[in-house]
Amino acid sequence: MAREFTGPYKRRDFLRMTTALGALGITTSLTPDLLYAQPKTDLSGVEIDYWNMIGVQNKLVRQLSESIVKAFEQKTGARVNTTWNSYGDIIGPKYRTNFQGGVKPVVFDATDRWTGQLREFLRPMNEFIEGSWEEGARGGIEWCLPLIEQQNSGFPNASEICDLPFALIPQAPYIARRDHFEQAGLDFEQNFPIRDTDHFIEVLKEIQGKAGIQFPTEVYGKIWDFGDTQLNGWIRSLNLEDSNFITADWSQSNATTEAWIRGVQFYVDVFQKHQLSSPNSPQSTDEEAVEQLIRGQKSIVHADILNRGTLLDKMPEQMEDGTIVWGPHFPITGGDSGSQTFLSMATFEIVRQDGDDAEIKEQAAWEFIKEWFLPENQVAYAKTAGLCARRDIWPELMGAPDQYAEAGTAMIDDKSGIWSNHPKSVDIQYNLLAPHGQKMLQGAPVEEELAAYAEEVDAALKG
């Protein structure tokens, strides 16, 4: 069952507070010594290269990143050379080929499960975390370090923390349009949050029939969304152990397990059997579905919280008046692990340096990372791009009318999973899975396609 997370709040007060906090975050980053007296570390003359990727497509996130860099430079005297990269650069060949050829930054940010391929280049951060970090920040993220270790379980040095999460993307909550519920004659308070998949289908059919929304939800077939949005949570709700793509020892695929077959079958049924998703499903994406939700063509769509920026930009009034509300993922009916799905994390990595100045550069990278974990920066980041990693900051995010933080944090507890950081994770999660996913959405038998996928994954793991 989805955890109860709704509560009384005063929207306008909250909006005022969050706007002020956001502004404070940026202001304090620009003029840090005025409001927060941070201890200064002298890194004059030290130059570090920073490859910035997470969220840079979003103007606000990019501005925040720039302001944090500037604040760090002012505080320490170090110089940060920022390069903006795209997700395709780390998924594709750019990072690997550059690192291999000796062109590498001192620090970069990435998605946690894509760095396994680069692990040999990364510097563990354990001694920094344990040695020179203020208690508040360390205490705020300690909860997710075991997840990071679990994610790297196939590496002999799994206990070395090479990826430090600064933001969280639970995969995936859903966005609901309150007005569509009302048009269908559904009592929103009674029907939100969605309880399980039976309830989900029931609500959607009502909306389809009575509010005239032809395809009120969407399941995604496109390569980057089939395997990392709502599907995984449904599989996880049936079996925690088998829900990851591969076994904990990284020896074989889990895709032929009962949980996978049932979870995928339901995913396909939303489109094929219940006809609640558009005929574009084999090629659709969550970004497109969010756009359709904005235009009133969708009623409930799963999407990661990074899409919040689009909603704030395109329908600010409905975000403020509670028309648009985020809800936590929900289990397959009868499933027992509730709304806790998989956590994707935005992480920082330090790259091992060579030469005489290696130590000071790595130290500077750590000081730079620490800047991102200051409370004001964590809050400012969360306001624009989702949830922050510091758990002690979460209470400050609650109370937004769209309830994004409530939905996101309701999906995180000790049952939450994390995808493995196997060096072939992109291949396993996206490249190999998507063609089978698309064929299943076109009507191919689920069990056969999953067996074929599992065979390919097993071959990749052996290779």
Added chain:
Amino acid sequence: MSRSEERWLILLFLLPTTAFMVLLLWVPFLQGIWMSLHQWPFMGEPRWKGLKNYTDFMTASYFWTAIQATLIYSLSTLFQLILALAAALALKQKFVGLKPLWRGIMIISYAMPPVVVGAIWLFLLDPSLGMITHYLIEFGIIDYPIYWFAENLWAKWMITLVASWTFWPFMFLIILSSLQSIPESHYELAEIYGASMWQRFVTVTWPNIKGAILVVVILRLAFNLAKIDQPFTLTGGGPGYETSVLSILMYRFAFMSGDFGMAFTVGMFLVAMTAILILPFAWLFQRQFRTA
């Protein structure tokens, strides 16, 4: 200069090109063949596999789908030729005014990056937002939106048509320049002898532009078959493997699976397919060259 000195001079002039071809083309090509016989990960030690990559690929469930997709995609060369020839012949006519303006308009699609053109078409063909679907329904041509990239057959033809639209100006420019080099007196003479428009095309125009057409067909066939970015933007190779032309498969094996051995195996098939498609045109060109 003696004959022997002349020979040495010729060899000297040929040396840079030969070195370039050997180092940047033949050595990597031969290495590619060698790599296709191995399990060749991005990082780590290669492992000898013999012909297993080839048998694995040929027995893969998607092999024939990919070959078929590649063959259909190669037809974009034909569509480009038809568009280019028609546009070039139209612009050759005396009654067409503002020729520089038309020429400029016609090369717009080629002047834009193929990925951008792909993104524009993705938007135009969007079933819920796109202008094309909107007007097709508005004019009563279709009753329901067509999901162009989600249906197997449509997806294949759509990537082919978008490629045709993007790259036809290359052919257009070369055919037009070839047309413009035909002396006007040839047409005047044909007119004096009472030749019809079709007869003028067959006896004057075609013999003069045939060589250029063969060259552009050969070039575009090779270029089109190697295209990755645009079809990948449009469909990602899906649904399933329906639009996974060989170049996309090659990219996926190399950069998403990190399996360079398999990527080069697919590459060898792509080379073979390109050669098979190009050879008849190359033979025709050679024959024409000798005749001339």
